[in-house]
């Protein structure tokens with residue numbers, strides 16, 4: 360597992376100093392795929408680079424599978440880095456070497472005997488479906504194929520952890536999906552712990568088990584996707600499930616409802632209308648299968664006053680569904696973008712967060 364503990368990193372001094380990381384703590388469980396999202400400059404790359412000690416924090420520590428990476432230097436650090444593979448946005452392949460030779464370079468760095476390098480490289484290329492391209496040069500490959508080579512190279516030293524720095528940002532949507540599916544398959548098959556940074560929520564939606572949102576060097580929110588989805592005003596959840604703006608409707612209260620897992624299958628809104636004799640309107644809805652679990656958000660207009668909406672929220676809570684009131688007068692909208700600068704709206708009445 361990866362344990363990032365109270366890590367801070369500042370660049371420069373005085374008034375021009377940039378606090379890239381401000382007391383960041385993140386735990387990534389073994390075998391988990393954890394996504395870090397945030398605007399450009401939020402600190403994502405700096406954070407990723409502290410995990411393989413390409414960047415040294417000013418304070419705090421990083422522990423990978425029981426080894427304090429931040430305390431290592433010299434040969435001990437080089438050896439530890441073999442347990443931490445890294446995949447890059449622009450692949451970083453050596454152009455005048457063949458595909459197999461690119462993977463062999465990583466094996467050379469780990470001290471693998473020369474005679475064993477090519478068979479091992481072919482094995483790695485087979486893992487990513489590219490053994491037939493072993494003797495091509497990178498320039499002869501598509502972007503997706505190059506990234507597969509990048510992944511084969513990252514896995515050549517048999518790491519327990521894979522760091523992914525915007526691995527799919529340079530790829531088209533279909534190739535992105537294929538590469539994400541490959542990373543997920545390898546994570547499951549090899550028991551790899553994956554820490555990835557991305558600015559695309561689709562990446563989080565497709566493969567992440569858990570995620571953190573960073574802003575100005577700080578972690579604003581984090582948790583498993585199911586926890587985030589059922590957290591009132593989670594900006595990650597709002598981005599995953601955009602349900603539009605919270606326009607005020609005279610005589611109505613606006614209530615957001617989230618579902619995850621079993622609760623998604625229950626007809627709770629129809630039940631609500633029957634129980635209270637209310638004409639509940641659906642203003643927006645978004646439903647997805649995330650990590651194999653059905654999850655979604657619905658924005659409702661409930662006729663009545665605050666007492667009615669509270670009773671509705673309490674009843675939803677009885678059904679194991681998390682709901683809260685949105686106050687359109689205060690903010691007008693829920694922040695629907697991870698890059699939005701205002702936080703999600705106000706007046707909350709939390710019903711229940713399912714276990």
Ligand SMILES: Nc1ncnc2c1ncn2[C@@H]1O[C@H](COP(=O)(O)OP(=O)(O)OP(=O)(O)O)[C@@H](O)[C@H]1O
Pocket residue numbers: 370371377378379397398399400401402403404405406558
């Ligand atoms: N070596 C450096 N020297 C000075 N400032 C730096 C350095 N590395 C990063 N920074 C600054 O630290 C902040 C965080 O940068 P970082 O690259 O970690 O953000 P990011 O979230 O990865 O952004 P992007 O998505 O654009 O890569 C930025 O303000 C950046 O300018």
